Amino acid sequence: MQYTEILSYEDFQKSYPQFAHRNAVSLEENNGKFCKVLRFKDVLLGTYALPQKEEPAKKLVFGYFLTAEKLLLIGQADFLQKTIAHVEEYLADAPDSPARALFEVFEFFLKDDILYLQEYETQLSAVENELLQNHHADFDRRMLKIRKHLSALSLYYQQLSDMGDTLCAQAAEADNEKNRQLFDLFCSKAKRLFSTVQMLKEYSMQLKELHQTQLDMKQNETMKILTIVTTLFMPLSLITGWYGMNFAHMPELSFRYGYPIICAVSAICLIAEILFFKKKKWF
Numbered sequence: 001m002q003y004t005e006i007l008s009y010e011d012f013q014k015s016y017p018q019f020a021h022r023n024a025v026s027l028e029e030n031n032g033k034f035c036k037v038l039r040f041k042d043v044l045l046g047t048y049a050l051p052q053k054e055e056p057a058k059k060l061v062f063g064y065f066l067t068a069e070k071l072l073l074i075g076q077a078d079f080l081q082k083t084i085a086h087v088e089e090y091l092a093d094a095p096d097s098p099a100r101a102l103f104e105v106f107e108f109f110l111k112d113d114i115l116y117l118q119e120y121e122t123q124l125s126a127v128e129n130e131l132l133q134n135h136h137a138d139f140d141r142r143m144l145k146i147r148k149h150l151s152a153l154s155l156y157y158q159q160l161s162d163m164g165d166t167l168c169a170q171a172a173e174a175d176n177e178k179n180r181q182l183f184d185l186f187c188s189k190a191k192r193l194f195s196t197v198q199m200l201k202e203y204s205m206q207l208k209e210l211h212q213t214q215l216d217m218k219q220n221e222t223m224k225i226l227t228i229v230t231t232l233f234m235p236l237s238l239i240t241g242w243y244g245m246n247f248a249h250m251p252e253l254s255f256r257y258g259y260p261i262i263c264a265v266s267a268i269c270l271i272a273e274i275l276f277f278k279k280k281k282w283f
Helices: 009-015 077-090 098-110 113-132 139-173 177-242 256-280
Strands: 004-007 036-039 042-053 058-064 071-074
Touching: 004 009, 004 077, 004 177, 004 256, 009 058, 009 071, 036 139, 042 098, 042 139, 058 077, 071 077, 071 098, 077 098, 098 139, 098 177, 113 139, 113 177, 177 256
Parallel strands: 004 071
Antiparallel strands: 036 042, 042 058, 058 071
């Protein structure tokens, strides 16, 4: 692609030592996991951390170095060459400036993201339908995975928005209206994607609250049944305890019809309680 050159991180350090030491481009394993840009007098230097579709927390990182004459992409040659090849296939015409080339690279990474986020919405809708049908299998694991991915994507788009603001400010200070409009488009798209992720996170929170509400309702129903059963047998427990005191002089114990009468009284108590509970619609 015109105006674009690929360098390894080592070659960039050798060619531009005055910038490499500032850690704006840091591609080691534990660094460079953020999208960021630093402004210098007449150049921009930054990193782009691209989340993987299957696992957004894992990222492919490359650096970029933008001047008025050229765009340097810094990182793994294979990945960057494939990216440029795809961008060239995607473009209707060649970029007319290094800034346009950088914009097209960024735009290529975001072009299908709205469809990618719709897949998460589809997953959440499927989970919601299962909840409405009282199917709770594997809910916690699935929601934890989705929320983890959405959190990583939220951070990614927020960083892109901040990076886009910096690029717009640089173009405005250079009095380059064309570049400012390009990066403003990129910034606006990143902010829309960030808003979409925030809505999906809110959706996932609502599903979590729905799930918890259903669990609470089930627990309340169980407690209700246990309370009713306990209440039904409370008079019987009282009668049993009363006649289990083993006093020497209890005339009912020697009465011929004492046992049938106690059975009848117990049955009447049970029936009366059941009718009362039905009247109160507790059954």
